Amino acid sequence: MANIIKIDNAVLKRRAREEKKRKTEFKSKRKFYLIVCEGEKTEPNYFESLKSSLPKGVLELTNIDIDGTGKNTLSIVDEAKKLRNKYEEKYLRKIDKVWAVFDKDSFPTENFNNAINKGENSKPKINCAWTNEAFELWYLLHFNFYNTGISRVQYQKLIEKEVNKAANRTDFKYQKNSREMFVILNKFGNQENAIKNAEKLENLYFDRSFSNHNPCTKVHKLIIELIELTEKYAAQQQV
Template sequence: MPKKTKARKVTDSEKAWNRKSKPTSYRIEEIPINKTILIVCEGQTEEMYFKSFEVLGVRVDAINLGGQSKLKLVEQTELIQQEESRDEVWCVFDMDVRRGEAEFSDFDNAIERAKNLGYQVAYSNDAFELWFYLHFEYTDAENHRTFYYEELGKRLGLNYEKDGKRYDFCKKLYTILETHEQSSQARAIDRARTLFEERSDLPYHQQNPATLVFELVEELNRNLRR
């Protein structure tokens, strides 16, 4: 006579659909770092913007040194580079026209000093925000930064001068410009190149409007994650 057995409920954990499979080993492919780039800025806006580029195979160190003279920023960049050498160095700063002749001299001398050190300079005249504005419109007028603040505020729906420098906004500005239906980075590059070519024979402090940020953007774009 068969031996009696107790009925046993099959729990969900024992059902076929919930049984744990054997651990699978995944091969994690490491992307080698082929290049290192140091970007030294004078503001949070610039720092967060450049950190937003999703590059592959390149290490980008974007550092915000805060407000100081342009020449001092270049000197600090030299010290940073001495501590750890990078393959490519960019200094990013702009010139406030309203500050007058002292600013002109500092701006010109800083660019020359950086170039003599072998650095690239993504300078803007009058403001870094000219680069953002060129995503929407072309201008060859000698505007001051307040113009760009007002125009960007209209297009982005905020008080740019008050809120455009805040950390949370700076962190998402790259994405905003990439997704805004009226914004185009490609057109900004073309417009910025046109402005520079028209003014490149002038002293740096007289190149208003001009921005060489497009050159740095092109460099980062060559290494974007696709």
């Protein structure tokens, strides 16, 4: 009969303390992101797919929560603040970065401008990845540079045209709440070009009347942050 090795209680307690310390240190090193989307499906589906594409090691070091609120432009920043508090209570620690993702759509000029200003002036800051006029502009920039105003009605046809052309097909139909858009865009479009095109649009405007910045998007700023998480992780692995 094999001998049963008994471990001293003091050793067990020390190991338990060490494990608790390790978990606490690991948690403190993690970065916590919260992405609050105005839409309930289109934007959350896109960012969930982007999140899934990040290396496993990045997701072990970075906590990314994505919440589709269904709130309108005027209340999205207030909702982001409430959700920040909710998630901080959940994790018992501060959220490092909060992003609010919303569009101008048909909302009044004052509401759109006020939402952006409220986010920037919040303490802690609510970063705003806004788009004028709709989130789908970010999709289109994966294919070409668009610098003329686009109505919501036009987005669907333009996206279908660009994807069908790039994929050499004629049957692609854009579905607004599709879970596949991130994959489609990265297969047939070019994310690096989308970032460059978004920056070119951004550089066309110098005033703070954001509702007049059409077309324009700040979604690329959030995308760049998420990409940098992968780059930082890769650099750490080489050390």
